[in-house]
Amino acid sequence: MNLKISALEFVQEVQNGNISAEDFVAKTLERIQSIDDKLHAFLSINEDAVNQAQEIDRKVKSGDKVGVCFGMPISIKDNMCIKNSKTTCGSKMLENFVAPYDATVIRKLKQQDAIFVGKVNLDEFAMGLTTEFSAFGPSKNPWETDHVPGGSSGGSAVSVSAFECVASLGSDTGGSVRNPASFCSVVGFKPTYGLISRYGLVSYANSIEQIGPLTRTVKDTAFMLNIISGLDSNDNTTVDNKDENYLSGIDSGIEGKKIGIIKEMLGDGVDPAVLSATKDAISKLENLGATCEEISLDMVKYSVAAYYTITATEAGSNLARYDNLRYGYDFSVEGYEFNSYITKARQNFGPEVKRRMIIGGFVPSTGHAGKYFLKALKIKSKLTREINDAFKKFDLLIAPTVPILPFKIGEKIDDPIALFLVDINTVTANLTGKPAISVPFAVSNGLPIGIQLLADSMQDKLLLRAAHALENTVKLPEVPI
Amino acid sequence: MTKIGLEIHCQLTNLESKLFCSCKANYREFQINENICPVCMGLPGSLPRLNQEAVKKGTMIAMALNCTTPDKIAFFRKNYFYPDLPKNFQITQLNIYGDTSIGGAGSIMVGDKKIRITRIQLEEDPGRLIYEGSSTKNQITLVDYNRAGTPLVEIVTEPDFENPKQVREFLNILSDLLENLAVADPSLEGAMRADANVSIEGGNKVEIKNIGSFHDLEKAVHFEITRQNSLHSRDITITQETRHWDDKRKITISSRSKEEELDYRYFLEGDIPWVKIDSEIQEKLKSKMPESISSKKERYISKYNIPSQVADVLSSDKFYSDLFDESHTENNAKEIANIITTDLMGLVDTREKLEKSKITATHLRDLADSIQSGKISRNSAKNALYEIVKTGNDLSQVISELDLGNVSDESELTGIIREIISEESQAVEQAKSNPQTINYLVGKVMQKTKGKADPKLTLDLLKKQIG
Numbered sequence A: 001m002n003l004k005i006s007a008l009e010f011v012q013e014v015q016n017g018n019i020s021a022e023d024f025v026a027k028t029l030e031r032i033q034s035i036d037d038k039l040h041a042f043l044s045i046n047e048d049a050v051n052q053a054q055e056i057d058r059k060v061k062s063g064d065k066v067g068v069c070f071g072m073p074i075s076i077k078d079n080m081c082i083k084n085s086k087t088t089c090g091s092k093m094l095e096n097f098v099a100p101y102d103a104t105v106i107r108k109l110k111q112q113d114a115i116f117v118g119k120v121n122l123d124e125f126a127m128g129l130t131t132e133f134s135a136f137g138p139s140k141n142p143w144e145t146d147h148v149p150g151g152s153s154g155g156s157a158v159s160v161s162a163f164e165c166v167a168s169l170g171s172d173t174g175g176s177v178r179n180p181a182s183f184c185s186v187v188g189f190k191p192t193y194g195l196i197s198r199y200g201l202v203s204y205a206n207s208i209e210q211i212g213p214l215t216r217t218v219k220d221t222a223f224m225l226n227i228i229s230g231l232d233s234n235d236n237t238t239v240d241n242k243d244e245n246y247l248s249g250i251d252s253g254i255e256g257k258k259i260g261i262i263k264e265m266l267g268d269g270v271d272p273a274v275l276s277a278t279k280d281a282i283s284k285l286e287n288l289g290a291t292c293e294e295i296s297l298d299m300v301k302y303s304v305a306a307y308y309t310i311t312a313t314e315a316g317s318n319l320a321r322y323d324n325l326r327y328g329y330d331f332s333v334e335g336y337e338f339n340s341y342i343t344k345a346r347q348n349f350g351p352e353v354k355r356r357m358i359i360g361g362f363v364p365s366t367g368h369a370g371k372y373f374l375k376a377l378k379i380k381s382k383l384t385r386e387i388n389d390a391f392k393k394f395d396l397l398i399a400p401t402v403p404i405l406p407f408k409i410g411e412k413i414d415d416p417i418a419l420f421l422v423d424i425n426t427v428t429a430n431l432t433g434k435p436a437i438s439v440p441f442a443v444s445n446g447l448p449i450g451i452q453l454l455a456d457s458m459q460d461k462l463l464l465r466a467a468h469a470l471e472n473t474v475k476l477p478e479v480p481i
Numbered sequence B: 001m002t003k004i005g006l007e008i009h010c011q012l013t014n015l016e017s018k019l020f021c022s023c024k025a026n027y028r029e030f031q032i033n034e035n036i037c038p039v040c041m042g043l044p045g046s047l048p049r050l051n052q053e054a055v056k057k058g059t060m061i062a063m064a065l066n067c068t069t070p071d072k073i074a075f076f077r078k079n080y081f082y083p084d085l086p087k088n089f090q091i092t093q094l095n096i097y098g099d100t101s102i103g104g105a106g107s108i109m110v111g112d113k114k115i116r117i118t119r120i121q122l123e124e125d126p127g128r129l130i131y132e133g134s135s136t137k138n139q140i141t142l143v144d145y146n147r148a149g150t151p152l153v154e155i156v157t158e159p160d161f162e163n164p165k166q167v168r169e170f171l172n173i174l175s176d177l178l179e180n181l182a183v184a185d186p187s188l189e190g191a192m193r194a195d196a197n198v199s200i201e202g203g204n205k206v207e208i209k210n211i212g213s214f215h216d217l218e219k220a221v222h223f224e225i226t227r228q229n230s231l232h233s234r235d236i237t238i239t240q241e242t243r244h245w246d247d248k249r250k251i252t253i254s255s256r257s258k259e260e261e262l263d264y265r266y267f268l269e270g271d272i273p274w275v276k277i278d279s280e281i282q283e284k285l286k287s288k289m290p291e292s293i294s295s296k297k298e299r300y301i302s303k304y305n306i307p308s309q310v311a312d313v314l315s316s317d318k319f320y321s322d323l324f325d326e327s328h329t330e331n332n333a334k335e336i337a338n339i340i341t342t343d344l345m346g347l348v349d350t351r352e353k354l355e356k357s358k359i360t361a362t363h364l365r366d367l368a369d370s371i372q373s374g375k376i377s378r379n380s381a382k383n384a385l386y387e388i389v390k391t392g393n394d395l396s397q398v399i400s401e402l403d404l405g406n407v408s409d410e411s412e413l414t415g416i417i418r419e420i421i422s423e424e425s426q427a428v429e430q431a432k433s434n435p436q437t438i439n440y441l442v443g444k445v446m447q448k449t450k451g452k453a454d455p456k457l458t459l460d461l462l463k464k465q466i467g
Ligand SMILES: [Zn+2]
Pocket: B018, B021, B022, B023, B035, B036, B037, B038, B039, B040, B041, B149
């Protein structure tokens, strides 16, 4: 049984009767059993997965209607709710929280007969870039297991990269899908804000984050997007994409497209290997008929500061509900008064979450909001104006997903400022609501490099088309695990 | 000069669902913590889903209070920790970053006094706290989240009131207005709550929080003015502070909490996009708005010549004015207004009785027509009304069952009149010389017929007999 096939190949194989969903899912679980001790992608496993696959095989054999996923094994970042399953958010605060409802993306995938093999690791409440801030320990990069896999959707990227599932869903607040995708050599996509419902995604910074697929191929991402995108009455911020088919025309290339190279994302501190990979990608796109030209987005240099100010403010509010009174972990209220209880209960948050909540309590407060929070909002709207102007001239923008190569576990965890700069190339898409994708493009000394493309709002289809063209220009080595 | 300002929280009790989920807005019929869902419990991953009907109703209230209504509105988060708040923030509105609240500045006349409205905002009600245990030490707090997320409008006034009487009159007008718009039932327990700020000449402003009903609001304001005046007369400084209304002892108590020092860290609620309420939408809402109380009153007076006081009573009550508008014709309008305001309102003088009442517009119309055609006397009509309210039976059925019809058969009536003439010879003589006193004889006939004689016919026949 070859577990290394793409989602679309899997669907084809099961549909044609060449493989059974049960076999594939069983083998997938075996692989998780055998290698996940080393990788720690998974936080929980769906013990019922094989039975669910059997039911799909039965439907295929008897000619019943089967959903388009045909029992495809998917992993889900553990900050999305699956009914009757634990949703820990990588936090001790929610260690025992069992979701009583399905997220919209989960409901849609269930309808299409996807199988959730398990919930995967993340930085606590998606705050981080390495999974080192998970309360349950870091995940490992399958390319070099003493290196970080990126984050916060590290478990998602590891599980797809190491063939522990066919595809995964992550969430991207400032690069949390694209960053680990780049570090683990898989495709990672953050759609236009509002394209995918967030209902059931545990909020970190709700005004800028999106759920996004992590897959082996760009076509798989388009396939997933077809299933999970669109208006949702449970999320007032969703936009109508008129049931767009993101797979149609994905092969039509990028001849004549204008691509802007974002100057500020190739500045000081870019690793030489990343720089040369980016130049290579640009020349390959030019060979396909695109024209590339440098463009300056001045506000990018303030984007990380604005990003942390805005996300801390929203996080401080979004995470306030975790007072352990209605759900959470086992800790009796007996003998406590309200304020002393919640102060004690909330000590179960990890250090990074505490750090951001303390900032989040300060930057929007009276007397400081003007200096911090409101200023950050100003940068956000200026940056949006800049990028909108850029898209008047260009169809797409390009930059490396992360300016540096994956680093060792523990190497940067004590240096928040160094970690924050890893975000510089990804936060712009979140602050401006634009779609962006990381495409695996090179491997340097055994460490993956991803190239990022951005498009204008609701141009997700064009973005996937370009990403598919770029992906086809390289043949990358297989993950060494 | 005494200055009083109000912040009134009014639940939109007539809405189907809560402000951000599909749980019932009418939470009162549920067992504790039964009217809840992931959204109003603020469970991880849940998102608010704005109730568009609440936006419409809120806009109507703003229009009825002559407030400005912005083209688009936004929601904000008010962040603070409290056990009745499932998310530890409240989704509300404010105007600090431009006019984004559902209603801006407005005003309403209370008698000759103009009361300015500062703003109107749409927000969610928190859950309900229930305290158990006697001493503070072993007191426990239970939380019922059934109420959490119920749509509220907060109406904030300028400190334009000068005395408790004006406050009461304003509250009466406001209650009638909300009822007329069919947005709220002010009589439901906890549906109307308020905070007030009170200051007397030369004193600091004192805020009174937690007033649970309109009835108590007037009392609280009255108590506070008296308290402040008493301090002032003894040259004691009135400190600026927040006080709580103790609804058991009916006094205000200084609150030790540092509530006023809280920093709510307001910021835009990103989960609810700005809501457009452009002029086209506003015009549509305006056209759907029920006729205002003052315009109803004006219409009753000018069109039907109904006395101003009767028109006042009739127009300010939605139930009765609806009944009137449904039943009256050009000819019987005055009669129906009379029946409603003099008889019916006395019969169903409580809300409970009103709800049980079986009276319909048809009943009223039949009743008025029968009075005008002489089929039934006013007196009998009152008895018939009593029966109708109770049973809902047709007027004709009620008349025949209770034998309430007028004696309008000429020969029967002539017989009765003859008897009276023989019994009352003195009065007959008097009537001959002084026609005015004939009314005494009419009364006698009425007595004998238990009020069922057709008065006009009786008079005619009497005159003929006496000659
Ligand atoms: Zn609810």
